[in-house]
Amino acid sequence: MELRPQVPTGPLETKWTRHRSEIRLVAPANKRKYHVIVVGSGLAGASAAASLADLGYNVSCFCFQDSPRRAHSIAAQGGINAAKNYQNDGDSVFRLFYDTVKGGDFRSREANVYRLAEISAGIIDQCVAQGVPFAREYGGLLANRSFGGVQVSRTFYARGQTGQQLLLGAYQALARQIGRGAVKMYARHEMLDLVVIEGRARGIIARDLVTGKINAHAADAVVLATGGYSNIYYLSTNAKGCNVTAIWRAHKRGAAFANPCFSQIHPTCIPPTGEHQSKLTLMSESLRNDGRIWVPSRPGDKRRPDEIPEAERDYYLERLYPSFGNLAPRDIASRRAKEVCDKGRGVGPGGNGVYLDFRDAIGRLGRHVVAERYGNLFEMYERITAENPYTVPMRIYPAPHYTMGGLWVDYNLMSTVAGLYVIGEANFSDHGANRLGASALMQGLADGYFIVPYTLGEHLALVKPGGADTSHAAFRQTEQDVTERIRKLLAVGGRRSVDTFHRELGRVMWDKCGMSRNAQGLREALERVRCLREEFWNDVYVGGGSEDLNQALERAGRVADFFEFAEEMCYDALQREESCGCHFREEYQTAEGEAKRDDDRFAHVAAWEFTGVGNTPVLHREPLAFEAVHPSVRSYR
Amino acid sequence: PPAAAGLFRSLIGKKLVMAVTGLILFLFVVGHMLGNLKVFQGPEHFNAYAEGLRAVGAPFFGRGQLLWGVRITLLVSVFAHIWAAIEVTRGSWRARPVGYRRLEPVETTYAARTMRWGGVIIFLYVIYHLLDLTFGRANPSFVPGDVYHNVIASFSRWPVSAIYIVAMVVVGLHIYHGLWSAFQTLGLNRPPTFRWRRGAAAAIAAVIAGGYISIPVAVLAGLIR
Amino acid sequence: MKVELHVWRQTGPAARGEFVRYDVADVSPDMSFLEVLDVLNEQLVARREEPIAFDHDCREGICGACGMVINGRPHGPERATTACQLHMRHFADGAAIWIEPWRARAFPVVKDLVVDRSAFDRIIQAGGFITARTGSAPEANSLLVPKRDADLAMDAAQCIGCGACVAACPNASAMLFVAAKVSHLGLLPQGQPERYSRVEGLVAQMDAEGFGACTNHGECMAACPKEISIDFIARLNRDYFTSTFRRQTSDLSGDGAEP
Ligand SMILES: Cc1cc2nc3c(=O)[nH]c(=O)nc-3n(C[C@H](O)[C@H](O)[C@H](O)COP(=O)(O)OP(=O)(O)OC[C@H]3O[C@@H](n4cnc5c(N)ncnc54)[C@H](O)[C@@H]3O)c2cc1C
Ligand code: HEM
Ligand code: HEM
Ligand code: SF4
Numbered sequence A: 001m002e003l004r005p006q007v008p009t010g011p012l013e014t015k016w017t018r019h020r021s022e023i024r025l026v027a028p029a030n031k032r033k034y035h036v037i038v039v040g041s042g043l044a045g046a047s048a049a050a051s052l053a054d055l056g057y058n059v060s061c062f063c064f065q066d067s068p069r070r071a072h073s074i075a076a077q078g079g080i081n082a083a084k085n086y087q088n089d090g091d092s093v094f095r096l097f098y099d100t101v102k103g104g105d106f107r108s109r110e111a112n113v114y115r116l117a118e119i120s121a122g123i124i125d126q127c128v129a130q131g132v133p134f135a136r137e138y139g140g141l142l143a144n145r146s147f148g149g150v151q152v153s154r155t156f157y158a159r160g161q162t163g164q165q166l167l168l169g170a171y172q173a174l175a176r177q178i179g180r181g182a183v184k185m186y187a188r189h190e191m192l193d194l195v196v197i198e199g200r201a202r203g204i205i206a207r208d209l210v211t212g213k214i215n216a217h218a219a220d221a222v223v224l225a226t227g228g229y230s231n232i233y234y235l236s237t238n239a240k241g242c243n244v245t246a247i248w249r250a251h252k253r254g255a256a257f258a259n260p261c262f263s264q265i266h267p268t269c270i271p272p273t274g275e276h277q278s279k280l281t282l283m284s285e286s287l288r289n290d291g292r293i294w295v296p297s298r299p300g301d302k303r304r305p306d307e308i309p310e311a312e313r314d315y316y317l318e319r320l321y322p323s324f325g326n327l328a329p330r331d332i333a334s335r336r337a338k339e340v341c342d343k344g345r346g347v348g349p350g351g352n353g354v355y356l357d358f359r360d361a362i363g364r365l366g367r368h369v370v371a372e373r374y375g376n377l378f379e380m381y382e383r384i385t386a387e388n389p390y391t392v393p394m395r396i397y398p399a400p401h402y403t404m405g406g407l408w409v410d411y412n413l414m415s416t417v418a419g420l421y422v423i424g425e426a427n428f429s430d431h432g433a434n435r436l437g438a439s440a441l442m443q444g445l446a447d448g449y450f451i452v453p454y455t456l457g458e459h460l461a462l463v464k465p466g467g468a469d470t471s472h473a474a475f476r477q478t479e480q481d482v483t484e485r486i487r488k489l490l491a492v493g494g495r496r497s498v499d500t501f502h503r504e505l506g507r508v509m510w511d512k513c514g515m516s517r518n519a520q521g522l523r524e525a526l527e528r529v530r531c532l533r534e535e536f537w538n539d540v541y542v543g544g545g546s547e548d549l550n551q552a553l554e555r556a557g558r559v560a561d562f563f564e565f566a567e568e569m570c571y572d573a574l575q576r577e578e579s580c581g582c583h584f585r586e587e588y589q590t591a592e593g594e595a596k597r598d599d600d601r602f603a604h605v606a607a608w609e610f611t612g613v614g615n616t617p618v619l620h621r622e623p624l625a626f627e628a629v630h631p632s633v634r635s636y637r
Numbered sequence B: 001p002p003a004a005a006g007l008f009r010s011l012i013g014k015k016l017v018m019a020v021t022g023l024i025l026f027l028f029v030v031g032h033m034l035g036n037l038k039v040f041q042g043p044e045h046f047n048a049y050a051e052g053l054r055a056v057g058a059p060f061f062g063r064g065q066l067l068w069g070v071r072i073t074l075l076v077s078v079f080a081h082i083w084a085a086i087e088v089t090r091g092s093w094r095a096r097p098v099g100y101r102r103l104e105p106v107e108t109t110y111a112a113r114t115m116r117w118g119g120v121i122i123f124l125y126v127i128y129h130l131l132d133l134t135f136g137r138a139n140p141s142f143v144p145g146d147v148y149h150n151v152i153a154s155f156s157r158w159p160v161s162a163i164y165i166v167a168m169v170v171v172g173l174h175i176y177h178g179l180w181s182a183f184q185t186l187g188l189n190r191p192p193t194f195r196w197r198r199g200a201a202a203a204i205a206a207v208i209a210g211g212y213i214s215i216p217v218a219v220l221a222g223l224i225r
Numbered sequence C: 001m002k003v004e005l006h007v008w009r010q011t012g013p014a015a016r017g018e019f020v021r022y023d024v025a026d027v028s029p030d031m032s033f034l035e036v037l038d039v040l041n042e043q044l045v046a047r048r049e050e051p052i053a054f055d056h057d058c059r060e061g062i063c064g065a066c067g068m069v070i071n072g073r074p075h076g077p078e079r080a081t082t083a084c085q086l087h088m089r090h091f092a093d094g095a096a097i098w099i100e101p102w103r104a105r106a107f108p109v110v111k112d113l114v115v116d117r118s119a120f121d122r123i124i125q126a127g128g129f130i131t132a133r134t135g136s137a138p139e140a141n142s143l144l145v146p147k148r149d150a151d152l153a154m155d156a157a158q159c160i161g162c163g164a165c166v167a168a169c170p171n172a173s174a175m176l177f178v179a180a181k182v183s184h185l186g187l188l189p190q191g192q193p194e195r196y197s198r199v200e201g202l203v204a205q206m207d208a209e210g211f212g213a214c215t216n217h218g219e220c221m222a223a224c225p226k227e228i229s230i231d232f233i234a235r236l237n238r239d240y241f242t243s244t245f246r247r248q249t250s251d252l253s254g255d256g257a258e259p
């Protein structure tokens, strides 16, 4: 396998414009003859499917939810970035580009990130035209907020429901195309494998989740927009259905997987309350603008927060990072929280939590101002915890939130399998080792609205339409593999439920391959995961049949893939002997316990090649060159 | 025209018919009540009023012509109203073939839930009422022309008064939900009206029911004889 | 605490369903309602019985996937709350809880508590959008939207498409859902060109899907997790009548009333 990034030559600023005007075009009359499969209806998938259909391609779109509108993108709260400089505070394409590269701790591809920043402004135009009700000022202009600790206000938002509104915009554009008959929508369908013929992606095998029917779908190109895999930790802020299945199966068919170990842990989530916990709820990061984070200085201090005098409170972020204080970046805030909890100073049930205290903010600003800023978040918190944040400090704890890793893609967003494009959170492209707040929505929509619709032509112009149909032997074979796997899952008939296995896997990954990692722990993890996978295939009980809606079976397939993927994640973390962004290797830290990056050895993308379940995957490196920005040490002290 | 046809095929269109005819019937009920309250002024006035109903419009219209005009409007309205009501009701029944074990009412009112039966009751009542006071079939001591006498005669028998009072309560309820519901249906309630429309509907309904009921009560109490 | 669940079990669309009683012990008040179903399903699996099928995804009250009628109330007893955000502390220890799927002809049961809500998608496909070809958008700040309008549009736009309004409506009417979409787009300047063709498309599809008529019970608003107001229903009616009227005269005033 060979990695060809296909980055256009020439100065950074003109790469995209030039490339766009040089991309091969498909004759308008021919577009209809090309069938494109888009898997996923989130921001990336829905925007891509709608835009491709608009161009005239014949599109099929798949999602496992009962409606494309329910894709996990719906849950995004905070907002979306764009270099509009509406606030006249000196924002620019270059600044957004720079912040993103730096935020990613210099582990992303400059050209891609610059293009993202370049496109960002157009995204806002597009969404407004669709009727996305962004927050406005009294004069009727669009409002902005500053987000994720950057110095400029470039974040656009719609109440606390930005992702929902952006997705509805894309969903409605998609609905229009479905209504026109330009897109065929397959809801409640799960992609279970990719069909590759002579090195080209030629279609997918999908299961109709209602009838259980396994169907082959042929196409001239396949676009994966299947989101992130944070659910490998079982407990995460992701929707329950989020999974690695689509990209993992594509990986097994030859697509390289890049930086699998780069997963982001979000510092402000509501702590778990017990074993029954099924998912974790994110509290908007904006809370850190006014809340103060602290824990008792003395381990095992069981007093009520209001009984703990000022002197016995440790505002550890303010202590360690005087300049950024409570606004320290996500990875740092998360790691420090885990640290104090591991020292037995955590608060709340199981000691899994730190206080986010608004007492001083209320004292300083008055209750009404705090209510104005965070009222709805406080309500949400109270609904879940039955505690009133106005009087009792909130309890927060880090939770897996986003995965920067994903299938490796070139500048055109095509994977190492010809004709297989990967967009949105499912690819590795733009965020390096750590994603800045409000930039994932931006990336998903950039990929879907403004990149893949062009770059797909590059491939399609090379293949003749309708090149493969489902009668081809490869389709039969792949279909059989899928059917066989389902049969096996149902046949195990062991004693343990799918969820108990998923929980256990999650624990292992969280402890050994989560917020901070070390070589020994990772080796242990590899061991544990292998045993667990064995056990899973010998002792899982799925129940039900394969001919109708069987949610246990759906989960079983996904957990089985997580088991295989977990190993690769550990290998990647093990191989990367440095600390960068969200990847913190305890062996590689400064005296003050800060991440120690090693640009000489690791300024590269780690792209893995699959060599069979249980076998060590093969590592390929894409070196990262930095011309426009000079890698600096992130310091927030 | 196709657009209008589409309108009346749609359920919203049928609700429109119901609202408009409902309001026409409502106007009649109001006017009729005001007229009936004249019984308190004694036989002369009341009979004169009944007589007047027939005379209005002269000299342009012949005796009773205008009244017939009104009657036809009412008749058409009642049947259009009922037709729409039946269409809408059947639509709702079709929309939920399998019912719930239980569905807890939260926002809705007794009046809203009894609109359909209420309508039926009103319909039956009106038939009886016509036989009683217009044609006299259901009224043993019916004297054509002496409307005042007929009313007193009827209401002096308490079962008759009872029927009327019950009917008036039903009418009141029907108008209570009907009125504000019509607001919604006609799209008249812009946010400002949101605050007072329910109260207003309730007040109007109460006045109407009260006004009507005062008559049988007064007769039974011997205030008018 | 422990609870006595009576859950509607139905093996398929054609099958006859029935309530089945399950007792669940050691329920924590901090559990969400769906987590109790998780626990119950674990027990069913242990007993080699088929787990209860129910839709869910985000478990954050935003995706609109979850939804069941709990003791006669869609999404349960709490106002402005989805089933996934409902916590057990709102139930008494030992409480008997009856769980049913949404019931409407337009929402046929797929299995147990799972229903088919694709009717909502088809309604949106019938015009619930603003036509804005990718790439053809003008500069975002080139058109101003008064904050009041933007906020009101946002109130309507919050709809999560859960279907609780239909489930709660004595007439199984989808008016609140349709009104929310028509108002969201109709309140914004971008939505004006297609305002009237949109409302006609949505209303026609709504009827075609077999939803009932709105007789203004207001139950939908009470059940709506986003507390969307029935004021929007009045607005929908208003737009619908206007569209009919405009259509009559649209040949004179080309105002986009024609689809
Ligand atoms: C709680 C939360 C808050 C967030 N807030 C923000 C924020 O404020 N700003 C920001 O920029 N980012 C935010 N993010 C991140 C952002 O929401 C996501 O990264 C982004 O929405 C991913 O979009 P996507 O289109 O790539 O994938 P998704 O939206 O996850 O969509 C995945 C799609 O793929 C489909 N799919 C998956 N697997 C299969 C399969 N095997 N077969 C068929 N279909 C499949 C699914 O049905 C779904 O339609 C947040 C994330 C979370 C969890
Ligand atoms: C005194 C005569 C009547 C008056 C003043 C009256 C008035 C009204 C009004 C104003 C409405 C509201 C329409 C809307 O919701 O927009 C209404 C609704 C209705 N009426 Fe009548 N009506 C009368 C008689 C009847 C009769 C005779 C029937 C049928 C047998 C009837 C059955 C209904 C029904 C079923 C509704 C629908 C209520 C709803 O919206 O759920 N009504 N009426
Ligand atoms: C106390 C209550 C009422 C009294 C005393 C009363 C009295 C009368 C009288 C005396 C007449 C005959 C008028 C005439 O022939 O000149 C009449 C007619 C009529 N009443 Fe009433 N009425 C009452 C309530 C109602 C109500 C509530 C309704 C409707 C819901 C109603 C509907 C009618 C109708 C439709 C007629 C026929 C009018 C016509 O001749 O065209 N009445 N009423
Ligand atoms: S209107 Fe409310 S209840 Fe109806 S679908 Fe939308 S969110 Fe759900």
Ligand code: F3S
Pocket: C168, C169, C170, C171, C172, C173, C174, C175, C176, C213, C214, C215, C216, C217, C218, C219, C220, C221, C230, C233
């Ligand atoms: S409950 Fe039903 S009747 Fe109308 S107001 Fe809501 S749709």
Ligand code: FES
Pocket: C055, C056, C057, C058, C059, C060, C061, C062, C063, C064, C065, C066, C067, C082, C083, C084, C085
């Ligand atoms: S699961 Fe998403 S709203 Fe309940």
